Amino acid sequence: MKKITFYAFVLLMSFTVIPAEAQEKSTSEKIEALERERQAIISEEKEALKEEVEKINLRYENKEIDWEEAEELKSEAAKSTARRIQERTATIDRQLAQLRKDGNVEEEWEDHDEEDDDDWYHKSRYSRTTTHLVLAAGFNNALLDGQSLNDSDFKAGGSRFFEIGLAWRTRVFERSNWLRFRYGFSFQFNGLKPTDNRYFVQDGELVELQEYPLDLEKSKFRMDNLVFPMHFEFGPSEKIESERSVWFSTRNKLKVGLGGYAGFNLGERQKLRYEEDGENVKKKLKGDYNTNDFIYGLSGYLGWGAAAVYVKYDLNPIFKDPNPELHNVSVGLRFDVN
Template sequence: MKKVTFYLTLLLIGFTVNPVSAQEQDTSEKIKQLEKQKEEIISEEKEALKREVEKINARLENKEIDWEEAEELKSEAAKKHALNIRNRVGIIDNQIALLKRENDDMGWDEEEMDEDHDRWFHKYRYSRTSTHLVMAVGFNNALLEGQGLNDSDFKVGGSRFFELGVAWRTRVFENSNWLRVRYGFSFQFNGLKPTDNRYFVENGDLTELEVYPLELDKSKFRVDNLVFPFHFEFGPSTKIESERSVWYSTRKKLKVGLGGFAGFNIGERQKLKYEEDGEKVKRKLKNDFNTNDFVYGLSGYLGWGATALYVKYDLNPIFKDPNPELRNISVGLRFDMN
């Protein structure tokens, strides 16, 4: 029955027994164009997200919205454009797969079809890559060498991080899922709340914590990064097989991920809230604060199913030399969604 369906499919898409080199050449050119479209889609969505974030920041500067609402809008925008990339690239991938199948079909004669059908059907069933939306949230802090959380300059409970991105997971081995690689891109938002009524002040090449002259209700410093994570993922899975496909499920399975990330600092800002002369005041301070433009670090996770304990550590200092080497560290929960 499978072979009859296969033969009928070939006839429906215009199967011919004679190879046509010109058509093969045309198919190759079409695939190149589609691959280029994928790159353009990612670039378009990144630019669209950047413009949207700029508009939100403008509304924040004009006091049309408060800090919390701006954070929520940015998170929604990042999620929307991540899903846009996933869906739009998925459509292109399907078009490429169809062109490749059509091209592979050219030049088969009836004696070859039985053998080639099995090869084609096996390749179709054993897709090795899947796409996931990744979200992480938790506690954030920054430490000098030899410093611990107990003597940190930042509030342990009040400093938080948020991460949102897209990850592709690919099996290393064709017929085994014990080792996978995960790669993609993420937006990281690392927040720090200084202790003892302090805030960051840029004094030339130095960025230092100083006591604010008024009592602060809130002092928050945030660095936003665009990073490209890469992890080796280990763990058991369940093989699920149907007539049309074979895949491996990690639902309710232990998983371990070890790797790191590298990327770019795309913005930093500081928010102060206090009361002056009986009126509540909000200040938003935007500057580069001598932060490093290039970011990189180590990260890992240990989880069960779609939820994992997540740790990341920046190897690059937050601020450029000659500032003390203050490095960001985050601990929280990571969610991998299909």
């Protein structure tokens, strides 16, 4: 009787344990299959997003769109991808949750490497520095201390300046864009047109404006400088976030820049044009003109978006001693092109 009872107990246990093991194995296999399906969907969407970003980058390289528009398009593409992944994996996630609950299986967290941490639709990145082409042009003049434009020796409308250069803009604070530091290099071309039929004449170290013996159609003195501007820029901006990156747009925003520049005088020249014996004569006069080699001054701008009113003033005199301290001053428009 005891033997019969023992064999019956063993037989009962075999019917109880084996199906439980089989059930546990079946649940584990189902979870693994669903996980593989889920990962395949994510990989497929990520690959599609990568191709879309490459197309946007190509449009930016071909100058069809600017940097800010490219980043906005990437942001929208990343958000759309995240939504599609969530929609396509929603059913799988529910099935996984139910299987884990029924089988009393805890969710496992796998170790991942640094590359996984940089998965660009899971992590945010703050781009702090951008590059811009700087273009500026406007009216130029030169004044003695205490002199006004009305008393200037140069034509207010005819004297002009032009500037071209590269500037980098870096946020001072990593996660705030209210204060930016701008720095770079520029070539400045400052032109002066003397009034009353005059031109510059050098006599030793002294440089003076003298009347030309013939009627001048054009008299222009130009100084070419290489300078390194530095400005602190203030103003609001719009924070734009995507799953991959975070950046700040100043499009259609007020901006104020205060700073200065320092650099070197690359050279100067004088152009004269007049008529003599019925023929048009053009002269290009090159010389030292006893100008200062080191250039430094103050500058600032106030604008909206990419355009701004721009003012610069040379603290160094144009000509060295014993000449009067004549300072170059410019007012115009400045454009920061992405």
